[in-house]
Amino acid sequence: MDWDKLRIFHAVADAGSLTHAGDVLHLSQSAVSRQIRALEESLNTTLFHRHARGLILTEQGELLFDATAAMNKRLDTAAARIRDSEEEVFGELRVTTTTGFGTLWLAPRLPKLYEKYPHLKIDLMLEERVLDLPMREADVAIRMKEPSQADLIRRRLMTVRMRLYASPEYLAERGTPTTMADLTEHRLICQNTTSAQVGAGAALVQELMSHDIPSTLTVNNYFGVLQGVLNNLGIGVLPDYLTQDFPDLVRVLPEVESNEVPAFLAYPEELRQSKRISAFRDFVTEEIIEHRKRQKNTPEL
Incomplete structure (x- = not known):
């Protein structure tokens, strides 16, 4: 199957429009349309229902879009690993955790991480919904229960009451x-x-x-x-x-x-070698150790 046609198909399915996909791909609408027709002919199926308001995926188109979406996520993972330097931590790191923990514990401590790695770009996603790490909705998560998703590396951080x-x-x-x-x-x-x-x-x-x-x-x-x-x-x-x-x-x-509520840090197995993940994991672990030390030495009012 032609990779270039799949790339164009994915852009059209994502945009829902030949024109918008062409803008993203820097191709003319007619060029995008030709590629989609050629892909449909090679598969002997119709991938889009066409109407005045745009394009809607057929059942067969949905199946192909699921496959190209998974391919894109795997390619993003490979690119992230390639970008990780042997000596330097830089680039985007998408971190998800709960609103409470993210605003009240994690965010106030991030200046220390930026001081050590000034070229990090952290996208902090605070929500109660558990994002799908294997599908790369986020790179690393801190959650108030042990993750149940497969293919995750997980570490218990602390206990909360x-x-x-x-x-x-x-x-x-x-x-x-x-x-x-x-x-x-x-x-x-x-x-x-x-x-x-x-x-x-x-x-x-x-x-x-x-x-x-x-x-x-x-x-x-x-x-x-x-x-x-x-x-x-x-x-x-x-x-x-x-x-x-x-x-x-x-x-x-x-x-x-x-x-007791256990707090876990988790990330996909495929990001095991990521320098950004390692830097964030080690930073959080060090902060947790300091947190425990202060907790032992601080009398409760």
């Missing part, structure tokens, strides 16, 4: 609860149990909500919960990794916490 925290100002004004029943006199700030979050965090919130707390603020990520706590709105359910970067937070009801 969700706990209750408040600001000193809030507690000075409203008092410090000493029992779970006392929470009915306070505002609870947490993620809604229906929002995307780790199961242990949702279970803790469900338990707290069973005490008929009259005033609540629910946010769909921990960054929003933290902002509510820092602005003295109430008592928040937050991950314990925040305590070092926000030492003024006061833990409330120390006996109340979620089950």
